[in-house]
Amino acid sequence: MKLTNLFTKTTKDIPSDETSKNAQLLIRAGFVHKTMAGVYAFLPLGLRVLNNIENIVRKHLNRIGGQEILMNSLHPKIWWEKTNRWEGVDILFKLKSQTNSEYALACSHEEQVTPVVGSFINSWKDLPQYSKVNGTFPLSVYQIQTKFRDELRAKSGLLRGREFRMKDMYDFHINKESQDEYYEIVKETYLKIYSELGLKVYSVQASGGIFTENESHEFQAVCGAGEDEILYSESDGFAINSEIYDEYVAKGGKAPAKETLKKAVSAEVGNIFKLDDKYTKPFEVSINDKDNKPLTPLMNCHGLGTSRVLGVIAEIYNDEKGLKWPESVAPFKYHLITNKEKDETLNKQILDLASKFYSGNLVLVQKENGEFEFDDITDFNFPIISKDPSEFASEHVLWDNRENASIGEKLKDADLIGCPIQLVISKRSLENGGVEVRNRNSGESKVVAV
């Protein structure tokens, strides 16, 4: 994408009530726009990051048999009365239609997914267990969707919102063995997701769940803007909510000695629950077991706030100059900077080189030793994936082609926006033998010959 085709600009104007680092940085860099406390619009750069995060989540959930669906925000009141959550959930938004029908604005979808799935299952055969050999997975559905919470106080920027993006998955089982097994599969998958997102995350027993029937885990990322505190060990991955350490040990839970653990403020970036029949029972979901007797399926549910994850990544990956996105979620991998030179020949040389890179005919390759080199692929009979190579390449390159800004201003913007690799093609870089390649994360810079 060319910067002159991007309507956002970096700014120093931050709403006066915005005290969180993640929202401040995301607003300054033009990734989000604040609507009101806890409600943000995603602008082009921010939406690209959000899409990258959500597509990583999708990929991993599809691999464990997750079937993507898209449920609704408007829920009939009767669903939430059935589970005693119409009055029981204090952050539930409620609204009334012209015809006086009452709806919940969904903050969670157990009340919808249970009857939906229930309408398609009749027999134990509809709820298979995991089998690696046969490639079968339990019935597991998920959606990535906008959720609403009537928070008394929205805070921490994108971390605790009134309107936010979330992935929620629900799975159904004929017995505890299948339920427990898939719960562990999802737990492992979550850690893979966070790892690909660039987050070091610990899975911890949720405070309510110690040795109770309804097991639940939270996924905590060490992050100063979080609301929790964990005790953790980097070496063996053990982590626990610091407020339940003593109780956990007293009840016989195994944990490293307290003084060997690190303590840190953390942000919850996901949670998984064993719901058992909490929802299948009130919705009267019943199937036939192998002996043709009625069976109420068991459920798990698994949440992962994708816009919150975006906020947590922004909160962790930054320095005094701005954002430093992990490559997996960065809006663009490359931030290309050129300047208009007065000398026409030089100007043409710079633009030709930049266009070649932008259109994908010149690619930057990182060698095994970490060094970069350019590969000219104009002459190759390269299997182009997109029919229009410029469309494909422009997915990876943000080209600051502005004519009215200096290299200095452009570098400042590039540092704030935070794409992993900056390339500067200028009079100076050419005099030094090529293109200046700067690593936003390490700060290293080197001129690479073309």
Next chain:
Amino acid sequence: MKLTNLFTKTTKDIPSDETSKNAQLLIRAGFVHKTMAGVYAFLPLGLRVLNNIENIVRKHLNRIGGQEILMNSLHPKIWWEKTNRWEGVDILFKLKSQTNSEYALACSHEEQVTPVVGSFINSWKDLPQYSKVNGTFPLSVYQIQTKFRDELRAKSGLLRGREFRMKDMYDFHINKESQDEYYEIVKETYLKIYSELGLKVYSVQASGGIFTENESHEFQAVCGAGEDEILYSESDGFAINSEIYDEYVAKGGKAPAKETLKKAVSAEVGNIFKLDDKYTKPFEVSINDKDNKPLTPLMNCHGLGTSRVLGVIAEIYNDEKGLKWPESVAPFKYHLITNKEKDETLNKQILDLASKFYSGNLVLVQKENGEFEFDDITDFNFPIISKDPSEFASEHVLWDNRENASIGEKLKDADLIGCPIQLVISKRSLENGGVEVRNRNSGESKVVAV
């Protein structure tokens, strides 16, 4: 995707209040689940079609410089008061928070996009005109998002909903020339989008817009479930709302003689409006013109209901057996049917062949004369796009691998689900020399040698 990994089933159970053909078919085939009148959840097959539709829309809008963003559903009351729409829009859902703040649940996003874009523009330089040579486009943003309308009566299945998916685009201009020019570009683009979606659509002057300042066009598809009536000519593409034909001609509008036009019930599948300064004025968006004087930008807006389009396609593309999706939006291109045979050798032969097709190592190619042939690409050094070929292939193939259903039942389901090409690998097809390839649209069937 293997059918045994799909939790939905075809069904004969349709909610008794569901009278529209599109919703009946989509429910029977397992594409959607009805939450309540005007509110539907998208199940895996339905979401695939919706994604296909929305990605076609994206592709075309990106080509004319559209920048994708994602705005919010919760809007502060003050925005809608500014434009007199808090009281003025009767289908606006309103809700109150715990802290007594009032919000609109957005049915449209002029109230949000205007201040958002306004915060990024200062000068006429920020609002370029279209230039084919320079590759510049006017500032144009769009989103594809869930919208809410408090309809008194939701009806026609997915055609008039209370919660639905919509693409809305907004563009900003320094003068009428640029505004008018881009309006025409979007109008052309809309026709390209509908054409790729498989819809024959006419652009008609909206009834309110005859020779008034605020021009507006509707896009109408001939469709029995629609709410409008048009007079149209297939040969030259002329179309007009039948109720304004007389007035239009009386005021000097050029139109073919009434008796030469066809009359049909039609469904609106999009609309475009010239908003001028209707929103930029109350939101006090002001930039400097070339003479450094204040200028209020002009706006257009362009709506396209993506879930409604899905309903219209379902309403048009079907027969007594079920759905017949155009290839561009079909959930899968191929519906592969195999049966478990008692003879082990034969069974293995069938499964091997099916697996080969499913994993992308055997591809069906349509020759110039329309005939099909299979290409075995196992031996080729084929540039595989996905690293895991089976992941890639399974995007295109729905494999009915059930062991407990007959070929007859499977064909019935395949006809109902409506993927464009059905392949049957069975004892009979192998005896006849290969794979039976059936065209869902034409009904033609042929055995193609492998």
